[in-house]
Amino acid sequence: MRPEGERDVDAAVKLLAEVTIEGTGVATQWPFDLGARARTARDALLQRRNVGWVALDGHRLVGELVVFEIDRDEPEFGMIVAATHRRRGIGAALLEHAIAWAQAAGKPALALRVFPENLGARALYERLGFVEVELQRGAVARRDGPPRDALIMRRPSAPG
Numbered sequence: 001m002r003p004e005g006e007r008d009v010d011a012a013v014k015l016l017a018e019v020t021i022e023g024t025g026v027a028t029q030w031p032f033d034l035g036a037r038a039r040t041a042r043d044a045l046l047q048r049r050n051v052g053w054v055a056l057d058g059h060r061l062v063g064e065l066v067v068f069e070i071d072r073d074e075p076e077f078g079m080i081v082a083a084t085h086r087r088r089g090i091g092a093a094l095l096e097h098a099i100a101w102a103q104a105a106g107k108p109a110l111a112l113r114v115f116p117e118n119l120g121a122r123a124l125y126e127r128l129g130f131v132e133v134e135l136q137r138g139a140v141a142r143r144d145g146p147p148r149d150a151l152i153m154r155r156p157s158a159p160g
């Protein structure tokens with residue numbers, strides 16, 4: 001596991017494509033333009049608007065967590081783990097890096113959006129101290145149907 005760098009971006013976007021094709025957990029929809037996505041992600045990393053970590057199995061990138069717009073008080077993150085590598089603690093380890101980063105950066109909290117039916121991801125977040133804040137109905141636009149609900153969760157950096 002290491003901080004995400006420029007060299008990781010193409011593999012991370014390829015992993016996002018794989019997870020997106022599953023069609024369940026992430027808001028990004030397939031198909032999307034991998035090249036454009038990689039350019040946007042690379043620019044955000046280089047300009048330090050985003051920060052991320054990647055998990056590797058040998059040379060293969062099998063997990064990624066990105067905190068977006070890190071100048072916000074309560075930045076949001078997104079994360080993906082390869083289907084072949086789930087339930088091995090990779091997601092939890094990535095998230096622990098993000099939580100430690102938020103604390104070190106003096107952020108009051110870290111937040112995320114999750115589809116309410118994504119019970120696996122919700123279980124992970126709850127286990128690491130995230131609590132449900134708000135259900136936003138119809139917040140996630142879909143190309144192929146009605147918008148989906150999003151559950152906002154947050155984890156305060158300091159207890160209480």
Ligand SMILES: CC(C)(COP(=O)(O)OP(=O)(O)OC[C@H]1O[C@@H](n2cnc3c(N)ncnc32)[C@H](O)[C@@H]1OP(=O)(O)O)[C@@H](O)C(=O)NCCC(=O)NCCS
Binds near residue numbers: 091092118119121123
């Ligand atoms: C959600 C996701 C990132 C979890 O990654 P992971 O590496 O499998 O998670 P971990 O192995 O670290 O899980 C840690 C704990 O979280 C909970 N958990 C994770 N996935 C779970 C699942 N599918 N069902 C129930 N609990 C789950 C469990 O408590 C698990 O501990 P355990 O395996 O000892 O029971 C991964 O399933 C994924 O990429 N899914 C598709 C994309 C996605 O949904 N991203 C999140 C968008 S908000």
